[in-house]
Amino acid sequence: MSNDEKKWSDSKDDVTSYYLFNQGTNYDSYMTMGCKKDDDGYNFTVWAPNAKEVYLVGDFNKWAELDRMEKVEQTGIFKLKDSRPKKGDCYKYKIVQEDGTVAYKIDPYAYEFEVRPNDASIVRDLPDKKWKDGLWMANRKRLERYNRPLNIYEVHMSSWKQHDDGTWFTIGELKEDLIPYVKKMGYTHIEFMPLMEHPLDASWGYQATGFYGVSSKYGTMEELQDFVESAHQENIGVIMDWVPGHFNRNDYGLAYYDGTPQFEYSDPNQANNNRWGTLNFDLGKNQVRSYLISNALFWLEQFHLDGLRVDAVSNMLYLDYDIGPWTPNDEGTNVNKAGVEFIQLMNKVIFERHPDTLMMAEESTAWPKVTHPVHEGGLGFNYKWNMGWMNDTLRFFEMDPLLRKNHFNLITFSFMYTFNENYILPFSHDEVVHGKKSMMHKMHGDRYNQFAGLRTIESYRMMHPGKKLQFMGAEFGQFLEWRFQEGLAWDNLDDSMNANHLAFTRKLNEFYKQHRALWEVDHQFEGTEILDADNEEETTLFFIRKGKKPRDFLIVLCNFVPVERKNIKVGVPYKGQYEEVWNTEWSSLGGTWTKPQGILKTTEEVVHGKTYAIEALLPALSVVVLRPKRIYGVANKKG
Structure with missing residues (x-):
């Protein structure tokens, strides 16, 4: 021919x-x-x-x-x-x-x-999928996303679970195991680390070569479509990590494709990503914008993904984010104007087509208005990972409890800025690798106190304003760090303390979904009221979470040290009776308490600026949550 x-x-x-x-x-x-x-x-x-x-x-x-x-x-x-x-x-x-x-x-x-x-x-064509997730997709369009529960289970596809011989589960096998597990555990969404083609397992998928292909190590396009469909049929959303900032530099891939800087910047200082050994996309080039925005829509539309978590946004915003030499912009600053324009265009296009999509920024700096609309000068995402909260909280909990009172601002500072953006509170994969220890191993003290610390930090995260994300393995307190080449240490569940912690996580997830105060007004000042954030000496923090209805509120009492606090006075908004609905030291949650505190009745005295108060007991290293049982003077109408 x-x-x-x-x-x-x-x-x-x-x-x-x-x-x-x-x-x-x-x-x-x-x-x-x-x-x-x-x-x-x-x-x-x-x-x-x-x-x-x-x-x-x-x-x-x-x-x-x-x-x-x-x-x-x-x-x-x-x-x-x-x-x-x-x-x-x-x-x-x-x-x-x-x-x-x-x-x-x-x-x-x-x-x-x-x-x-x-x-x-x-050689292959797009699948001709006849989707059967219409109810989920219709509800996604109908329901307001910001005042709904969002509790994400982050998964690395090949290391969640493996066969006894060390071979990976196929996507089809994961569909049969992972979806029922996530449903039973009460998470609302699964977030997969990158699924596109990549040559190096140690990159975890973040150094892609084939941006339009499901990685051959995982399976086929059809299998992934079927997985998402099955998840949707079980009322579970699916999100994927997406990396539009940089790409693998292997010779057979996109690197210097026609022998010149084609997909990458022409300036070597901008093109070379020294930190990750990759090449940065030229985000100012028209053809690259067509390629990448099409790619985002490809994953959202061909696989019915519910959102993308955009990796390394800071690397696209700053010219000097990387290590090594950098070239200032035409104004002499470190802002990557092309990167900013690309991000704004990308989000604008995606939300014009799919306004119900989740676009999440993994952005680690104080760049303003990340989750504000583009027409207001924002980047246009609708969620941002709160990396500052994550780093401060983990640093605080890794300390000797006796020293925490001297660093209490690590816990309280987040309330100063938490409503500036629509935040997700992540305990992600990055925090349990490279010698950082697993979540369980980060906790201080003996094994009992480590699990008590885990129950406390996870309960505090769930009560704090913002949506939630937890990396696999933390839900049962795996002791070892995450190892991408191995499955999770499921045999840990033979230990009763790990099994109890898995049950704790399931109950915590259900508690979160059942209480509108924890997610209905997540991103506005009106949804949270601080009662006492100044008690460094006793290292306790008290605040109220509120839903839209006046009666939908929870009083959160956090004790961050292993010292029991008796006869604690807490100001409450209404006269009446309050009951304990969560206590991380209940035996049913893995602690030692065999019964709750009982009904707590108010007295008329000014505490924390409130006219009424209750007296409670705070177990050592715990989170206690109270709700109104019978109160007076509150309107029945919606707030």
Whole structure:
């Protein structure tokens, strides 16, 4: 077959698609770029603007370098039609680069790749999925996301659970085990660490080569679609970590694709990511914007994902975020203007199409208005991980309890800024690796006090304003750090203390969902009232969480040291009776208390600025939660 026979004429839609791609506004570019099937063969389309020549090589032509692709005028795009390829064939593009060097590259838009260590792209088309999650998707559009429970279980797909011989669970096997587990535990969402193709397990998926392909180590597109559908049918959302800031620099991937800085910045100081050994996307280049925004929509639309957690946002915002030399912008500052513009455009486009999507920023600095709308000068995300709260809280709990009173601001400071953004409170994978210890191992004291500390820190997180995220393994108090090459230490559950902690986590998750005060007014001052944040000496913190109705409130009493506090006076908003509904020292939650404190009646005295008060007992190292049982002087209407 001659090259002429394999060419096809541009349709009007193709020409428009190429134009929009180069303008940076083709947000469905994966529908025309890459390998696409038609009635009598496959169309191959690749962007390589500075390549001298591009050839299609693969199983179907015995990897012979004879099938030269046609360059489409001044678009920088090469194309070829071939009737020989069939589903499952491997292929690459042979790129004769600007300086004459020959490189064999993957298809940036390929939907599937060979299982490592092989790395070729694989011929296939999009699945023709007939979705059966209509009720979930309709409710997602109907329900207000900010005043709903959001409690995320973060999962690394290949190390949540493994077979006895160390082999990974397939996505299909995970569907049968993980979804029922998450439902039983009471989480609202699963968040997967990156699922796209990546060559190095040790990168955990954050150094991708194939942005449009489900990693061959995990499974197929169809399996992932079925997983999400099954999760939705069980009222569980699915989120994925997505990395638009940088990419793997392996020679066969996107790196210097046509021999010049194509996907990466032309300035080496901006292109090289020294911290992670990767290359940074040129976020100011139109074609890169088309590629990345299309990619976000690809995962959201083709897999019905409920949101994306955008990794390393700070790396896109700052020119000097990396280690090593950096180049200031035209104003002499460290702001990456192209990165800011890209993020705003990305969020604007995504929310125009899918206003019910979760777009979460992993952003570790004090950049303002991360979760404010673009038209208000914000970045346009709707959630941000609260890294400051996470770091301060973990640092506090890792201290000797006798020293905590001298660092009490680590606990109280978050209340000064917690309503500046829509925050998620994460205890994530990054905090249980590289010698940082597991959550359980971070806790101070003997084994009993370590679990008491875990119950306290997790209860405090659940009562604190903000949505929630917990990394796998913490729910049962795994002692070892997370190891990406191994499954979780499920045999820990043979120990009664670990089994009790798993039951505690399940009950805590249910407690969270059952009490509207913990999620209905999460991001406004009106939802939280501080009673006492100044008792450094006793290291106790008292506050109220409120729902929309005046009677929907909880009084939260935190004791952060292993010293029992008796006859504690607590100011309350209404006269009447209060009851204990949560106490981390109840025996049913893993503690030693066999019965609650009973009904707590108010006395008329001014405490914490309130006219009425109750007297309570705070167990050592605990969180106690009270709710009104019978109160007077409160309106019955909605607040």
